[in-house]
Amino acid sequence: MASNPKEDLILLLLAAPEEPRGITGRMIGVTRLEKLVFLAQKQIQSVASNMEAFLFRPWKFGPFSEEIYDAIDTLHNLDLITVTERDLASYPEAVESEALEDEPAGEPVLEKVFELTPRGKQVADALRKTEIPEEVWKELCDLKKRFGNLPLSRLIHYVYHKFPETTAKSVLEHLKPKN
Numbered sequence: 134m135a136s137n138p139k140e141d142l143i144l145l146l147l148a149a150p151e152e153p154r155g156i157t158g159r160m161i162g163v164t165r166l167e168k169l170v171f172l173a174q175k176q177i178q179s180v181a182s183n184m185e186a187f188l189f190r191p192w193k194f195g196p197f198s199e200e201i202y203d204a205i206d207t208l209h210n211l212d213l214i215t216v217t218e219r220d221l222a223s224y225p226e227a228v229e230s231e232a233l234e235d236e237p238a239g240e241p242v243l244e245k246v247f248e249l250t251p252r253g254k255q256v257a258d259a260l261r262k263t264e265i266p267e268e269v270w271k272e273l274c275d276l277k278k279r280f281g282n283l284p285l286s287r288l289i290h291y292v293y294h295k296f297p298e299t300t301a302k303s304v305l306e307h308l309k310p311k312n
Contacts, residue, residue, distance in 0.1 A: 138185040140204045141260055142170060144213060145270070147249050148257035149277040158249040160281065163201070164194055166247060168288050169280055171196040175296065177272040191301040195292050205247065213253035218243040 146169055150157045160166050171189055173180045187204075189196040208214040220243060249257060261270050280288055290308045293300050300309045 139187055139200060140208050140213075141264070142173060142180065142187075143201070143204055143208060143247075144249070144253060144257040145260060145265070145273050146170065146173065146277060147214065147247060148254065148261065149270075149274045149281075151277055151281040158254060160247045162244045162285060163205075165281070165285060165288060166205075167196065167198060167201050168292050169276065170198070170201060171292065171296075171299075172280065173273060173276055177269070177276065179266060179269045179272060189299070191299050191303070193302060193304045195289055195303060195305075196296065196299040208253070212250055213256055215248045215250055217246045217248075219246055 143166070146166070147158055147160055151159075160169070170187055174186050174189075187198040187200045189198045191197070205214070205216060209216050280291070283291075286308065289305060293303070293305075293308050294310050297310050303309060
């Protein structure tokens with residue numbers, strides 16, 4: 134499998150189908166990946182009890198874990214995922230990303246695209262079949278179907294309202310819960 138259970142969670146999230154298109158093996162945006170990992174750990178009891186947890190802290194856009202960047206690098210170095218960059222798809226996403234990434238105005242705004250390699254697909258499939266309970270896979274699929282394609286601002290808004298303790302250092306005041 135991957136070198137540790139934290140990386141396994143990322144592989145499984147990538148392998149889970151995304152609605153409504155049913156796309157598998159891909160996720161767009163590191164902020165989205167972080168929020169989905171965070172939600173998996175917080176909302177899926179079977180994930181929390183079966184997998185090693187990433188450590189999150191409040192940061193500019195809610196819960197943040199440096200360990201996710203390390204896991205991405207490890208998965209990339211093991212040829213389990215590819216990491217590419219692309220222009221953002223729409224003006225609203227570009228404006229949102231400028232706020233999220235602190236990019237200077239006028240600079241091209243890029244987002245990371247994470248995709249499973251053929252080897253990564255094999256490892257994720259083996260994990261799914263032999264290493265995790267079926268209910269964990271089902272819950273991860275449900276999580277990705279619910280949040281994987283949601284506009285980033287709506288995903289962050291959901292996390293902020295469900296876990297207000299993660300907003301302590303947020304720069305996105307308009308998404309914070311009103312007291």
